[in-house]
Amino acid sequence: MDLIERANKEAVRRMLAGDPVLVDVIPAEQAIPTLGERMILHAGPPIDWARMCGPMRGAVTGVACFEGWTANLEAAAEQAAAGAFALHPNHHFDAVGPMTGITTRSQPVMVVENRAFGNRAYCTINEGLGKVMRFGGNDEEVLNRLRWLRDDFGPAMGAALREMGGIPLKSLVARGLTMGDEMHQRNVACSGLTLRHLAPALARVTQDRDALARALAFIGGNDQFFLNIAMALGKAIMDPVRGIEGSSVVTAMARNGTDFGIRVSGTGDTWFTAPVEMPEGLYFPGFSAADANPDMGDSTIVETIGLGGFAMGAAPAVAGFVGAGAASEAGNFTRTMAEITLGENPEWTIPALDYFGVPTGIDIRLVVETGLAPTINTGIAHKEPGIGQVGAGVVRAPLACFREALLAFAETLGVL
Template sequence: MSASDLLRSGPKVINIGLPNFAADLERNRVEVLHLAWQPPATTDARVLSVLEALTEPSVRARIDAANETVLQKMTGAQPRLIGVALAGDVVDGLGDKTILHAGPPIAWERMCGPMRGAIAGAIVYESWADNLVEAEKLAASGAIHFAPNHHFGLVGPMTGLTTRGMPVMVVENVAASNRAYCTINEGLGKVMRFGGNDESVINRLRWIAGELAPLMARALEEAGGIDLKTIIARGLGMGDEMHQRNVACTSLIMRELAPAMAAVSTDPQQLQRALAFIASNDQFFLNIAMVMGKSIMDPVRDTEGSSIVAAMCRNGTDFGIRVAGTGDDWFVAPVEMPKGLYFPGFSADDANPDMGDSTIVETIGLGGFAMAAAPAVAGFVGAGRASEALDYTKRMWEITAGRNSEWTIPSLDFAGVPTGIDVLSVVASGIVPTINTGIAHREPGVGQVGAGIVNAPLPCFEQAVVALGERLGVKP
């Protein structure tokens, strides 16, 4: 175009980056070509260099092939709830005076208030101490071995505590011949997963171990196990996202369990108590969704070259991730504070930073990744209007390697949930995983004070990118 042509014709614009400028020009009938581009979110020179090396076509092709293998394992998994047993009887290596917790590894000295409170309660539950004061002294003495649930094939919500004497649900991924474990959801109110530790908490746990768990175990044997993928698929169509809303899936699992429980029960009152407990707890299915997620993700670890996240978890102090292509290594950063709504009488000043292994459900494409399926959750967790729930899921598509065609969302024309969090996409875009979460009081023994959403910290993913580069031998 010559200078004279420029004066006689309208402008032709190339817009790079923010789409708003292009949209404004189009509204004014200006011819515009929009190039979708943004600079990488990280400012770390080393991370930028490794990221560039990993996105070189030949390297990226190798990563994409590994990621496709992981996606096939994830979508091809066949998780079944097959039993309930004491953790000490089924979890390899879980010894005496050992307490497993949520999140990446952490020492007693760095644990948050709810975690310490729950540990004191667990010690009393196991009769290692007579009261909470003695229990806390024992925990601080070094006599208790602390380790993450993830190191033992387990997951647990919030504080996530597991000991030998606690019953766990057993899920087998038939496709990969592996098993995973999780405790039974305690119900609502003051509970150990939120740091509760008084007599009512301990008594409820002992009732679960002594009465509910054996009945569930016999019922699952009678039923021959329960397929979980179909329950998830139906739950998504009924308004659940499997983290903060499990109303539908709890009802569906109740339909599977109740006839078998009735068939094996020899005590009508015991049966009534068990059914009433499950029916009164809308979050009963949460722990089942979590252990299902663990059974799906464990087989993807040690997939050489993969950039897909294998686990995300938090302990109230740190947030940690594992990546399929980097084995058992943890990439850890300070955990963030949830933003949400609080119960009457509580505020953000009372809240503890985020905690729990429940982010395993986001790792498989549920929870915050499937919020479009559960618009009611957006209001419950303070995430905005119901219509905004769709936006959360759409953003998660931008950082995942694929979609799960078996788990679809009606409000998005039955598109599959975002599946396979790609650390390269996270770091390049600056879009971090969105997580639905409960909020615990920062002091031991108080319990839940609200619910909200929280973001995974970007530094975890930056560390993972660098480690993956080292594994693949790229030269930044």
């Protein structure tokens, strides 16, 4: 018992000590030298092509075309089925990706450095809403946007960040929370704050006025621009918490559209998985729950650090949007998540909850004991490849993987 308490104290200390700074944008193969040809990183725990859901298959085939590994989507699908691509989780390469989470060598990735611990985490640039690769989109429009991000926007943003010495993210998130963001479903404030920081440096490093205007408009027109930054930030904060002997703190939650997986500090890098659940939410006109793909993406790293569904109280608007109930009940989500966490973040506070700090450090023991599964705010992809986002909602992490993790954790301590 003492060992667990000490280990968890250390885990929470490391989480709160994290000092994430957005420092650069570089090609993925530069950030992750082992990311080679015909290698595709995806969201969630490990999965092979045969078990992949529709939108993730759509993204795999799309990115194979984007990387020039195949001529068209059909060929890509055949090759994928034949095992021509090495498929790995982002999490195994210091990376995270939203929804399908597809990351390949030539895509630009944002670099978040945790200056307290020296580690780095990576995430691709958010493509915007609608038909995009993270929701399984893979047509020319989607691929052209990825090319622009790779050739123009990514290098420019990287240069700007290097020029300005990076953007400290901890205080930016703190301000975002006071402005109605929870950093998963809603990133309006943080995206705007990022643009405010980035704009002068972007102007200094971009010669072409039209290119500058397009870059600024891209950020300004994407309410979810900050999501991918928040995800890299989450990964950068949680990685130093991995592998603390005796700690029952969750270090990652991630979904591949088929399985939901968690990792726990005291059980190292083992994934504990269970079938993903269906989100409950609101759908874009013309779509319904019948079109929805089950829960997907590495974005639950945001909940892992106490944001997203855990910070719902900061974003009452989200509570209404995702059909989670009345806006006045938003705070209940946050308070309920405090039932399964070890502490509160003294810097990330929610004014409407009398500056209650976001619930920090998910303890698998508390999840199993209370039967309260982490609440996740999420986008909803169409279940078929190539269609994209159809809605947004709230989903629960499946309890089974927490139970499984707890048994394995107990085994590491010799109590089973």
